[in-house]
Amino acid sequence: MEAIIWLGVMILFAVGEAVTVGLTSIWFAVGALGALITAGLGLGFWPQITVFIILSGVTLALVRPLAKKLLRPGYSATNADRVIGTVGVVTQAVNNLAGEGLVNLAGQVWSARSKTEEVIPAGQEVRVLHIQGVKVIVEPVTADQTKAV
Structure with a gap:
């Protein structure tokens, strides 16, 4: 009877692992497998619980760090990232309040906002600091910065 219960617990955790994203319950399925084997050997309730807890803990300690490293969602660079650091020309005054x-960046027109609250007039050269949503955040390029580029 106990073996059937542990088999059910193992299946429950395995199915739970299959329907979730990432490793969430596989260690408990391994612990339930150990308890199932313990029950099959005819050992009592407490040895089964002990094996379940120990195997689940050991599996968690060994697999979780590796799983976190391998399953970590990473940053995926997009083509839009190419504009960061580039210099463009303001085609419509950049006014955060309005x-x-x-900004025209290499032939592409982007919505822009200023890094500060200052209004940047049309015709001014600006440097892209970063992208926020679908807008580029820019700062005016001074004459000294233009020579350095």
Whole structure:
């Protein structure tokens, strides 16, 4: 009877692992397998519980760090990242308060916002600091910075 219970517990954790993203319950399925084997050997309730807890803990301690390392969602660079650090020209004044501003970057027009609250007039060269949503965050390029580029 106990073996059937442990088999059910193992199947429950295995199915739970299969329907979730990432490793969440596989260690408990391994612990239940150990308890199932212990029950099959005719050992009592407490040895079964002890084997379940120890095997689950050991599996968790060994597998989780590796799983976190391998299953970590990483940053995927996009083509839009190419514009970070580039210099472009303001085609419509960048005004954060009015929610306006367009910048031409290598032939592509982007919505833009200023790093600070200052208004950047049309025709001013700007450098892209980062992308926030679908807008580039820019700062004016001074004459000294233009020479350095």
